Amino acid sequence: MKQDGDLDSVVRGRIRGLRVARGWSLDDLAGRCYLSPSTLSRIETGHRRISLDQLSAIARALGTTIDQLVEPVGDEDVVIRPRHDETRGVTTWMLGGRDAPHGVTVAKMRVTRPVRRGVDELKVHPGRDWFTVLSGTLTLLLGERTIRVEAGQAAEFSTMIPHAFGADDGPAEILCVLDHEGQRTHLWQLA
Structure with missing residues (x-):
């Protein structure tokens, strides 16, 4: 079952975007955050909920923070x-x-x-x-x-x-x- 919600979609997109920007495969990121590639794939596609422990490990591996991954998107930051x-x-x-x-x-x-x-x-x-x-x-x-x-x-x-x-x-x-x-x-x- 897919996760619903705009924030979930934003977080999943940021994780995938940072991974791809670094040129990493799912295997590369999995090795850095000690999760399986299939778990990461399901997280990125919304077929699995992200636990706080997983989010923390993924953020650390990607060189970012949980705050940056979950930061809301709004026009006030753009204009x-x-x-x-x-x-x-x-x-x-x-x-x-x-x-x-x-x-x-x-x-x-x-x-x-x-x-x-x-x-x-x-x-x-x-x-x-x-x-x-x-x-x-x-x-x-x-x-x-x-x-x-x-x-x-x-x-x-x-x-x-x-x-x-x-x-x-x-x-x-x-x-x-x-x-x-x-x-x-x-x-x-x-x-």
């Missing part, structure tokens, strides 16, 4: 909708969020508003920020320094130095890697 803050002149696309590795967030930002020393508040928070300019030029106010960062260049700095950034003579697009504090300071304001 990234921009968040626009008219006041700050920033549009943000969150490219890595709560599940991002090492507690960092990756975001693409389109900055349209220039930054002005004496007008814009320079922020300070624990951590480090890193960004690369994809297009345009960004002005980075960093302490007493004013730094122009052009397309193809990157900047990294301690966020304990008072800082702010803005567009320099037209829109700029940047790709940012922010730690938890940087995410809270730069991106949560858009939520």
Whole structure:
């Protein structure tokens, strides 16, 4: 009897897909996870339920985790909708969020508003920020320094130095890697 359910189908497809991507036969995977090839075949085709012990052994053999094998499929993981803050002149696309590795967030930002020393508040928070300019030029106010960062260049700095950034003579697009504090300071304001 075949297993029903979308999740079962997704898990079976992921197991088979990872096995095939590695160029392994059923025998190859069976030897690595200590299951018989016929058991694996029945699991992949839905003719056998997968026990937690089997799923754990299969995941380990495939170099993945149970979480990754059973992760639900949904459109929210595919479509990234921009968040626009008219006041700050920033549009943000969150490219890595709560599940991002090492507690960092990756975001693409389109900055349209220039930054002005004496007008814009320079922020300070624990951590480090890193960004690369994809297009345009960004002005980075960093302490007493004013730094122009052009397309193809990157900047990294301690966020304990008072800082702010803005567009320099037209829109700029940047790709940012922010730690938890940087995410809270730069991106949560858009939520």
